[in-house]
Amino acid sequence: MTVGLNHFLVIGAILFVLGIFAMLYRRNVIAVLMGVELILNAANINFIAFSRYGGVNISGQMAAIFVIVIAAGEAAVALAIVLNIYKNFKSVNPSEVDSLRD
């Protein structure tokens, strides 16, 4: 079976589902962030797959570049927030972080 659009889509889907699972299951904010990165990468794989096989051509790659840039900004801001949460709560368990002020 030659590799086609569906192969890329299946890999993207597996990454997406694993990312969702990590976001729901892990009890560490950093691991949840890793799940978010997996989801963004899954979206990127779909963009690239459609740009190669789906007739979208180079526009799909442009969209993927914007996704990468937004992921970089998201990671920076999220890490800053996580460090602040750790400073205030002495924990990175998302269920223990339940108030916005002291």
Add this chain to the structure above:
Amino acid sequence: MFDIIFYIFGAITIGGAFVTVFAKDIVYAAFALLFTFFGIAGLFVMANADFLAVTQLLVYVGGILILLLFGVMLTSRIGTVDIRVSSGSKWAAGILAIGLFGILMAAFFGTAATHTEKDKAGKSKEVFSWASHSTPPWMNSQWNKNATDEVLKTKFGAPDEKKTNEGSSGTAVEIGKLFLTDFLLPFEVISVLILVSLIGATMIARKEPTPEEEAIAESVS
């Protein structure tokens, strides 16, 4: 050959993702994420996106992963036991993820990417299913390369034919042209966004000066 390399990269990607999600030690998860990102860059190369593969390596492996590792090192306390989740939420998350996967698979394999359509002359031809609807302009399937080149020519003069080596230049040339023509507004907007997130991240993460430090700063200035 193509297929074999594709499956190798796919296996690296998915294996790394599994370790990332299920590893108990968060540092192992971060290192497994490295393999996932490398595999994805390989998949990008398989799909003719060479510029994006390099960008993926630079931004994800060189930037985001290092940032995540910093986060791990700065927040994890050595010697503390990882809090195990209740099995209830584990099952709920697993069932949700598997259900989502099933829906996605049904959507992928239940949808034909192409279907035959009769054109005006009565000849049947293969068309993309989504292309038969009116394509939105931002998803223009054939971005007008000639028009873009024309705009560039009037603005910057005719390109040196000897230097532009079409075919071997990959996608970087076209992406560069698109950034300054069709995608100029998104490009500028995302530049502002990344600047704002940079300033915001430094503002959030910086230490609040203690009263003594503030007094010292006052006396110095």
